[in-house]
Amino acid sequence: MPRPVWTGAISFGLVTIPIKVVAATEDHSIRFHQYHQSDGGRIRTRKVCEIENREVSQGEIGKGYEISKDTLVAVSDAELREIPLPTAKAIEVAAFVPYDSIEPIRIGEGYYLEPDGKVAAKPYTLLRKALERNAKAAIAKFAWHGRERLGLLRVRGDAIVLHAMRWPDEIRSPTTLAPKEIDLTDEEVDEAVLLIESMTREKRIEGAEWATDRYTQALEEVIHAKAEGRKPPVVEAEEAPGGKVVDILAALEESVQRARENRGESDADVHELKPKKKATAAKKTSAKKVSAKTVKTTTAKAKKTSSKPSRSA
Template sequence: MLRVRSIWNGAISFGLVSIPIKLVNATESHSISFRQIHLEDGGRIRYRKVCELEDKEVSGAEIGKGYEDADGTIVPITDEDLAHLPLPTAKTIEIVAFVPADSIDPLQMDAAYYLAAGGAPAAKPYTLLREALKRSNKVAIAKYALRGRERLGMLRVVEDAIAMHGLLWPDEVRAPEGVAPDAKVNINDKELDLADALMDTLGGIDLDELHDEYREALEEVVAAKAAGETPPESPEPAKGGKVLDLMAALEKSVKAAKESRGEEDAEVTHLPARKSARTAPKQTAGKKSTSTAKKTTAKKSTASTSAKKTTAKSTQGARKTASKTTTAKETTAKKTAAKKTTSRKRTA
């Protein structure tokens, strides 16, 4: 049994079966609330309920309900008036239908409650309804009255308990008119493939691992201020750049997601085109590689030929230089021999 104060006592009407129950809140708020204070002296700012006719403060016992008409006239409404409303759901959660769970629009979901069995006599019919909901894979649609108005609810099984989600009436949900972009946008297959890759990389998550980081940071600030210390400075948020290229942004997102998961290969791999309604590109990566290889080989051949020509020219130049040197030496030798012969003749 939940040790939480019930906010409503009544019964579930299941055909001719009546199940006494207690309505208990299924959720709780952990948000930090603040008080309004006077900045000059830190005094609390309080709201007082004052009668505008007598200009005096009144107590809760003196306050009732009233409906303001279009002309400003106040029509008093008493608790007795509300108790005599012709509502069969005043103290009853009346099940009106059983439908598949996916037929309920999540936009209609409101507050959540647990329905606790009201005593030992309620155990048998409570368990019967719970097991019937389990076996049918359906949810129950019910009407009930709470806080002065009739409401719509959905009953479903949560572990071994029956939970009820308050539902908005269909006419309370606005249509999404004017929300979607007016401009015509074309999304190509590569962008969809990258978006799919990003979703696959991010994968799923256990919701129990998520927590309110803002509340934790706020608690640190409150604790530091209470201790007379300087509150910790928060890191500057990353500046969001202007997205100029959607493909580039998707590729970077996939790479960042892989790196955050510690994957060794953080390179973005383009997904192959899907067979359904996807056309293959005119030129494959293999052809591009072959063409590039051919161009590279041609460049190497040209460079080799140029090198050979340069070497041949150098060799010919060297041969000419050597020939000239040899000829010059022979000429010098002949001149020297002639000089020696002339000198001998004169001496004789």
């Protein structure tokens, strides 16, 4: 288990739980050094004073905020420590909310919270079981590195996890990114839903054959080969999809068929779609009534759709 990165307590109501914060994730990325190509010497970053034009030590370096091009306000570490932060040594729970009500985009890096000592074992377990039973998560505030942060407490296995969260004003609005209205038929949407169902897995991500970092594996093979004086292996890249216009419905049907073959299902598998909601009076005049139907994907149907007029993506 890695060393604690922070120690303090969880605080909610009159309950205080001493905890240690340890990293919950690992970074397996391969990192490179910069080097001088002519002689192999390492290239390092040096901290140089622009006025004196010399390298300075860490003890000579302070913090400052640039108000304008010519004005810098210096802030010392002592001044930062004196700023009143009630959450400096406590993760203060502000509210409990349904876990599924939290937007994933707001959730950041995760840390395990470990009970600190025997006195913390019982209240720690009590909070974990309570969160687990009612499917709730705790929204909390805590301070690290001189900055107050928003946090999320949730349960993973037998442990409580702390996630850093982004403040509401740190999330950009996606309204300007949304595409304009696109004309889609009910049949196209039905096939997309069917494709999602055919690719749905009961198992979790852990252990899935596709849940591997193929790029890092290939990069490791290249590094080992060069270190041993061998020629790096050549990996054929998958062909990128072209920019040609395709028949969306035909592509969806083919994708459903392939997904079924990968799962060992036969062509004769039948999938029932739920009845659609009744259309409004305005839509009834321009569209056919859609009732509950059974979709059956066969080779014969795929051939039939190929004769339909193509639709632009």
